Amino acid sequence: MKYQLILTLCLFTAADSVVDTQQQTRADDSQATPIEAIADEQVQVIDLSYPLNSQTNFWPGDKYEPFTLETIATLEKDGVLSKAMRLPEHIGTHIDAPNHFEPNQPSVAEINPQDLIGPGVVIDISAQAETDADYGLSLKDIQSWEHEHGRIPDGAIVLLNTGWGRFWSQPERFQGRDVTGKLHFPSYTQESARFLIHDRKARGLGVDTLSIDRGISKKFEVHHITNAATRYGLENIAHIERLPPRGFTLFVAPMKIENGTGGPARVFAILPK
Numbered sequence: 625m626k627y628q629l630i631l632t633l634c635l636f637t638a639a640d641s642v643v644d645t646q647q648q649t650r651a652d653d654s655q656a657t658p659i660e661a662i663a664d665e666q667v668q669v670i671d672l673s674y675p676l677n678s679q680t681n682f683w684p685g686d687k688y689e690p691f692t693l694e695t696i697a698t699l700e701k702d703g704v705l706s707k708a709m710r711l712p713e714h715i716g717t718h719i720d721a722p723n724h725f726e727p728n729q730p731s732v733a734e735i736n737p738q739d740l741i742g743p744g745v746v747i748d749i750s751a752q753a754e755t756d757a758d759y760g761l762s763l764k765d766i767q768s769w770e771h772e773h774g775r776i777p778d779g780a781i782v783l784l785n786t787g788w789g790r791f792w793s794q795p796e797r798f799q800g801r802d803v804t805g806k807l808h809f810p811s812y813t814q815e816s817a818r819f820l821i822h823d824r825k826a827r828g829l830g831v832d833t834l835s836i837d838r839g840i841s842k843k844f845e846v847h848h849i850t851n852a853a854t855r856y857g858l859e860n861i862a863h864i865e866r867l868p869p870r871g872f873t874l875f876v877a878p879m880k881i882e883n884g885t886g887g888p889a890r891v892f893a894i895l896p897k
């Protein structure tokens with residue numbers, strides 16, 4: 625219910641600015657507004673979030689724990705069904721707020737809602753990652769993407785398709801833990817993060833793996849670069865392969881945890897049918 629409300633508010637916020645622009649540029653405003661287009665199912669809405677359950681992957685750190693859900697009232701006994709949950713902030717499809725790695729930055733509850741809606745782009749490095757689990761997005765990869773699809777729009781929410789989504793239900797494979805305990809999965813590099821955040825003003829950086837830093841990273845440079853610029857990360861994005869390289873809008877609706885460093889998020893892509 626809460627998520628529906630958040631999404632509805634997001635959609636109205638987005639629609640207002642789009643409608644303003646359309647009214648200025650289009651004499652014929654008899655066409656459907658984006659809100660009506662969604663209601664009339666003229667566009668597709670793709671859910672990019674994994675469900676939360678006891679199997680949901682989370683960052684394998686000390687004191688992190690699996691998601692649990694307990695029934696606290698039943699229809700039979702109490703006339704109402706109700707449950708209580710326990711979870712780390714950084715589990716499943718979630719946002720990393722700017723205060724996660726940098727001081728004096730906003731918590732998840734303080735992120736400007738306008739930063740949670742933006743044009744989406746997908747950069748596909750699944751072929752490179754197929755033969756190198758430690759692969760990191762290079763500047764050259766970004767250049768080739770822009771050569772083929774045009775300049776990444778300023779303020780985009782960038783998603784990285786590493787192909788790792790296919791390992792989601794195999795936790796060992798998803799983490800890529802070796803015999804020494806080191807993790808191996810692909811993600812951004814410092815150079816690519818710096819370019820996207822500073823030269824393309826990305827609103828946020830998302831990925832289909834556990835972290836916006838690669839598994840082999842020890843210093844979490846990409847987290848620092850992103851959070852120091854008051855930008856956020858999105859991790860464990862689902863179904864990224866269903867998205868085109870560009871031409872869609874992303875809506876990120878995280879739980880509003882006061883002083884939280886992140887939290888589970890419903891992430892939706894809206895694109896033409």
Ligand SMILES: [Zn+2]
Pocket residue numbers: 714718719720859886
């Ligand atoms: Zn996180």
